[in-house]
Structure formats: C-alpha cells, structure tokens
Amino acid sequence: MPKYKLLPNPSVRRLPLYLTLAQQADTEGVSLISATVLAEALDLDAIQVRKDIAITGIVGKPKLGYRVKDLITAIENFLNWNNEHKAIVVGAGNLGSALLGYQGFKNHGLHFVAAFDIDETIINKSIHDIPIFHIYTLQSFIKSYPDVAIAVLAVPPFAAQSCAELLEKAGIKSIWNFTTVRLKVSGDITVQNEDLLSGYALLSACMRTRKENHQK
C-alpha cells in the first residue's frame, strides 16, 4: 500500500498531543497558542511542531501562533475525528474491556457498537454498556450494521489470524491490531499494529542502560 506512505507517520502520531493541548487551552479560555508553547509542553522542537501541524493545512501567524479553535478544527478535520467512526472489539478480555471503556476514544469519535468473544459467561451481557455477542454472529452483525468501519482486535495470539480472516470476510476494512501477531490480510485492508510490549521493551532497555551507566 505505497499510497499510505505519503503521510509522515511520526507527525500524524503527534497530532493528538497538539489536539489535547489545544483543547485544554480552549477550556482555559486561551485563544492563541504558539508552536513554541506546544513544543515546550511536549519537549519537542518548535520547527518540528510547525511541520507536524502544517500537514493539517493550518498555518500559524508569525509571533502569535495558531488560533486555538482553528487548530482544534484543523486537526479534527484532518483525522476525521469530528465524525463518528463506528467500531467493534473482537476479544472482550481484560484488554478488550479496557478499550471498550477508554474515554479518550469516545471523545474523539470512536464509538463502539458491539464486542465479540467466545466466552459463554460474558456473551449476551454487556461491558461499559456495550453488548457482547458470540464471534460466530460477527458476519451477520456486520451485514446489519455495514457502517462499522473499525475492528479492534484484542484476542489471544493463537486466535488472531483466524479472527482477522473472519473480519476480512465480513467486509471490515480497518483493523486495529492489539495482538503481537502480524496479520496476513489482503492489500485493501488497513492494519494498524499496536504493540504494548514494544513500549515495555524500550523502558526495559533504558533501565538497563541507566543501571550500567551507574555501575561505571
């Protein structure tokens, strides 16, 4: 999917940080915010901040910065977060349940409509007011709700690939993959891999380096 490579991923990844700060500034009644202020708050370079924000099409005013409300609108428009994205969660275990209830997603248009699992003790119950259905009903569910855009995959590794195939068959085009498995799906499906262990690896490596430096 070379067309997706046109977007500078690290810049896109940082947009929610600017959005959060802009929303906070807005709540506090601040009307202008500069790249320098954003850069300081996030421990980034101001030039980088300006470059990141430029991808949304907004340009700040010299010496003044961005209008806070315009910045919010620009980022939300760029990410399409001002529109609702219907989503499902596949795998309603610990992680899946947490994602169902994560307020940060709700605030940015990600709206969970159902979760799917194979655990009979939770099927037909609900978590955070979202109903849990058997995974076997996934395909017919998506037929009834064709506007479901995103599937969050939070199943154990051994079930990841088969669930991905089920999602592909059901016509889901975007999978947010919280498993450690790299999914094999057809090219027109977007997979965003989210690996919680990678952050832990980074932290562990830093701790090791720190320890070694202290011992020197």
Added chain:
Amino acid sequence: MPKYKLLPNPSVRRLPLYLTLAQQADTEGVSLISATVLAEALDLDAIQVRKDIAITGIVGKPKLGYRVKDLITAIENFLNWNNEHKAIVVGAGNLGSALLGYQGFKNHGLHFVAAFDIDETIINKSIHDIPIFHIYTLQSFIKSYPDVAIAVLAVPPFAAQSCAELLEKAGIKSIWNFTTVRLKVSGDITVQNEDLLSGYALLSACMRTRKENHQK
C-alpha cells in the same frame, strides 16, 4: 538524557516481535530460525531484522539462521526480561485495570505488586488479585517495597503531573506514562510515553487517505 539515545529505539521496539516468534517456534519444536523467516512473518526487510537482533549481541549462522533457544535468551537478556521487574499501577480505572491483568506483561517479567487510586469504592479491594491502596499511602508503600522499579501511570490527564511528582518523591525511577500529558520530572527519571490515541490517529489518517483515493 543523551546516553539513552545510543539505543536505536525502533530496533528495541521490534525485539518483542522476534521474541514472540522465537518462543512460538520453540513451542513447535523448531530449533533454527532465519532472519528471512522472521522478516517475512513481520513484513520487514531481512537486513533490518539482522541489524535489530545484532543489538542483543547474537549473530546468526550463514544460511541457517539463529538457534531459537539462543535467540530467546539473547533478547530476554538484553531486555532483562528474564528477571522480575516489580511494578505498581497508579490509576486503577478501565485502562489501569486492563494493564494489571495483561498476560503479555506477566510473561515477560513485569510483576504488579499493587495499584493506587483515590476511588474509595475500590480501595482495599483487589483487581486481578492485585491490591488497590489509596494514593496517599504510595510513599510509605514504596518505603516498604524499595525494589518497585516501574510505575505505570494511568490516571486522568488532570492528575498526571501531580502523580508523577508523587512518584518522583517516592523514589520511583521509571514511569510508563499512559496519559496524554508530557510529564515534567527530573533528568534521572526515565519516562516512556505510551499514547493510545496516536495509533488511532494513524488509523484515521489511513482511512481518510484510502477514502480519498477511492473517490478519485
């Protein structure tokens, strides 16, 4: 902290993926695994895989690859995941609870000993068998358990900075920050930021690009 910049972060981030595959191969009785096989499974370049794995100090044999057991040991040693890291969770809401129960961490030496919150309805209860205490008892807890190495921060944004200061006072040296706030702490504390919204931003931007390409 320039000394931490010596480690190639993207490579470190990918180590858990190689580890997972190697462990899977080991379970299946496979004794050798090549960089090419790892690269294919993860949709990476084999040269990149070799480079990543080289930081752990292990070198594969030409045409054969890595001994699976040696690869597992090398990555675990490098990340110090074969030793137990005691950790606490600050903020036992949805996300905090999920992290407490996430099996992936347990399998790699991250051992939660307690969680802290201000919600009286959960204090002195337990989640996934881990006791929840009042945040005010944090400092005295760490005094009694000085080997707690990591604090996972999963509080609402408005509480993030004050909790970070509390952790710093208590002597915690590594904070795994799941809030959207960039924490201001002294230089000898390692902060690993984990932003769930950044993955959602990337997915949203891809969905938008895909839609635009379809409309063309």
